[in-house]
Amino acid sequence: MPVEARPTTPAELRNVKFKSGVRGYGAQEVEAMLLSAASAIEHLLRDPAGANAQARANIRDLRNAELPDVFRGLNRDDVNEMCERAAATIQRLLANEAQLEKARPADPKPVVTSEPAVAPEPVAPVAAVRVARPLIGSGTEGLGAVASRQSVRVALGARTYHVAVGNDPTGEAVSVLQTYGARKAVVVTQPSIRATAQQYCDALNAHNIETVVVEIADGEAAKTLVTVDDLCRQLAKFGILRRDAVLAVGGGVVGDITGFTASVYYRGIAVVQVPTTLLAMVDAAIGGKTAANLPQGKNLVGAFHQPLAVLCDPCVLASLSDREFRCGLGEVLKYALMGDDQLLGIIADESAALLAREPDVLRRAIIRSAAVKARFVSADELERTGLREHLNYGHTLAHAIETAGDHVLAHGEAVAVGLVFAGALASALERVTPEIAEQHRALALSLGLPVSVPEGLRRSELIEIMRRDKKSVGGLRFVLQGPNGLERVDDPSQLALDVALNAVGVTN
Numbered sequence: 306m307p308v309e310a311r312p313t314t315p316a317e318l319r320n321v322k323f324k325s326g327v328r329g330y331g332a333q334e335v336e337a338m339l340l341s342a343a344s345a346i347e348h349l350l351r352d353p354a355g356a357n358a359q360a361r362a363n364i365r366d367l368r369n370a371e372l373p374d375v376f377r378g379l380n381r382d383d384v385n386e387m388c389e390r391a392a393a394t395i396q397r398l399l400a401n402e403a404q405l406e407k408a409r410p411a412d413p414k415p416v417v418t419s420e421p422a423v424a425p426e427p428v429a430p431v432a433a434v435r436v437a438r439p440l441i442g443s444g445t446e447g448l449g450a451v452a453s454r455q456s457v458r459v460a461l462g463a464r465t466y467h468v469a470v471g472n473d474p475t476g477e478a479v480s481v482l483q484t485y486g487a488r489k490a491v492v493v494t495q496p497s498i499r500a501t502a503q504q505y506c507d508a509l510n511a512h513n514i515e516t517v518v519v520e521i522a523d524g525e526a527a528k529t530l531v532t533v534d535d536l537c538r539q540l541a542k543f544g545i546l547r548r549d550a551v552l553a554v555g556g557g558v559v560g561d562i563t564g565f566t567a568s569v570y571y572r573g574i575a576v577v578q579v580p581t582t583l584l585a586m587v588d589a590a591i592g593g594k595t596a597a598n599l600p601q602g603k604n605l606v607g608a609f610h611q612p613l614a615v616l617c618d619p620c621v622l623a624s625l626s627d628r629e630f631r632c633g634l635g636e637v638l639k640y641a642l643m644g645d646d647q648l649l650g651i652i653a654d655e656s657a658a659l660l661a662r663e664p665d666v667l668r669r670a671i672i673r674s675a676a677v678k679a680r681f682v683s684a685d686e687l688e689r690t691g692l693r694e695h696l697n698y699g700h701t702l703a704h705a706i707e708t709a710g711d712h713v714l715a716h717g718e719a720v721a722v723g724l725v726f727a728g729a730l731a732s733a734l735e736r737v738t739p740e741i742a743e744q745h746r747a748l749a750l751s752l753g754l755p756v757s758v759p760e761g762l763r764r765s766e767l768i769e770i771m772r773r774d775k776k777s778v779g780g781l782r783f784v785l786q787g788p789n790g791l792e793r794v795d796d797p798s799q800l801a802l803d804v805a806l807n808a809v810g811v812t813n
């Protein structure tokens with residue numbers, strides 16, 4: 306069937322209708338390529354200086370596409386021509402800035418295909434101070450089905466995917482893997498989450514996707530290259546091929562090590578992240594960072610490997626320990642204080658429901674957190690421009706507390722103290738008002754998070770560790786709020802540092 310109007314503009318490329326039912330090898334790739342072409346063209350129209358390697362790679366991919374005779378109901382020649390035209394459009398845009406200026410639409414807007422929008426946009430400074438409710442309590446009662454599904458789009462051209470939060474994640478997993486065309490999947494998990502992992506296997510098996518569960522040990526100690534080696538062998542033993550997939554059902558440890566295994570097995574196969582801790586839902590599973598530890602350091606080996614999808618079910622958080630749950634809240638608080646008004650509102654007005662793990666409020670908090678993370682990942686996928694560094698808000702002091710305190714505070718708890726410190730430092734530097742600093746403290750307290758450095762940690766030791774932080778080059782480097790939102794601040798004054806350290810209980 307001929308393509309009636311052969312598309313060349315981004316909007317037309319995105320709207321190509323492929324007929325279902327006729328599938329051939331390469332269909333998925335070509336769809337992704339066309340989306341990627343649309344993104345590349347949009348990007349070039351928006352930002353002429355962004356003539357980048359990715360756009361050039363798109364041209365090559367579009368021209369080298371191997372298509373079946375009938376491609377989802379479209380004639381191969383027509384799709385070939387479509388690819389050729391998209392490639393030519395990108396090439397023309399790259400070659401000719403003058404033409405680019407002419408072709409630029411009057412009011413270019415990022416393309417958004419799902420709710421809520423997560424296309425790159427400036428992060429607003431922290432808005433009006435809200436008064437947080439006092440801590441009421443925590444518990445796990447009242448966890449029922451989540452009312453509705455919502456998703457956040459992580460916009461990354463051909464690697465674009467969704468973070469879905471809702472009540473049918475197993476159905477979603479089936480749909481994602483069917484669309485991808487996987488025949489088999491290995492489900493990697495840990496003993497404490499075995500039952501959840503089995504639900505995914507059952508759903509996939511029922512749709513003729515063969516599965517096997519592989520369990521890894523609990524804790525950081527399992528995040529090693531030995532585990533990667535073992536997982537690769539299990540994948541090979543089960544006959545996983547290039548077009549099959551792995552599912553990571555667990556917290557950040559399972560997600561990181563499974564993602565890394567997927568990045569190297571067959572030089573890269575698909576991974577679906579099914580995070581089961583709050584921290585993994587709002588942070589670890591999104592953004593494609595995967596890793597293994599070495600004796601010399603945490604996360605020293607790794608790769609960027611984006612998932613096919615991230616599927617979150619807030620109901621599974623019912624079985625998470627209070628402390629693990631609180632650690633996730635530390636990261637949720639970070640996203641709120643990074644400038645997400647809706648999330649600030651949820652924490653200020655609904656902290657009790659959040660602590661009681663009510664599914665609806667959890668769903669909204671996860672969606673908003675994922676949207677903030679997605680925005681930064683989309684804008685700086687490979688941590689090249691420094692933007693993704695903003696996701697480390699509150700983390701400079703947090704890492705020092707974890708190191709100096711020998712992990713007395715868990716990561717999310719240390720992040721909460723780091724956020725209170727960051728608020729106080731920004732206030733001491735007159736970048737924000739004292740009320741904003743107080744807001745950082747009040748919201749942390751409302752979530753039952755610590756706001757002080759553990760006793761016995763000395764100022765000199767914390768500063769020394771912060772100087773060695775991988776983000777700073779000998780000096781002290783922070784991400785702080787200010788009149789223009791989050792910004793990097795190097796080497797603040799001793800006086801401001803002392804005021805801020807004092808605010809989190811460090812006096813010596």
Ligand SMILES: NC(=O)c1ccc[n+]([C@@H]2O[C@H](COP(=O)([O-])OP(=O)(O)OC[C@H]3O[C@@H](n4cnc5c(N)ncnc54)[C@H](O)[C@@H]3O)[C@@H](O)[C@H]2O)c1
Nearest residue numbers: 495497556557558559581582584585588589594621624625
């Ligand atoms: N890739 C990234 O961008 C990124 C970001 C942040 C953290 N991380 C990594 O994530 C890891 C920490 O992740 P984490 O905090 O999820 O810890 P974790 O994966 O160790 O999980 C914590 C504990 O909770 C258990 N668990 C998981 N889900 C459960 C559930 N629903 N019910 C009951 N128990 C459950 C786990 O078995 C484990 O014992 C670290 O290795 C860190 O480096 C990665």
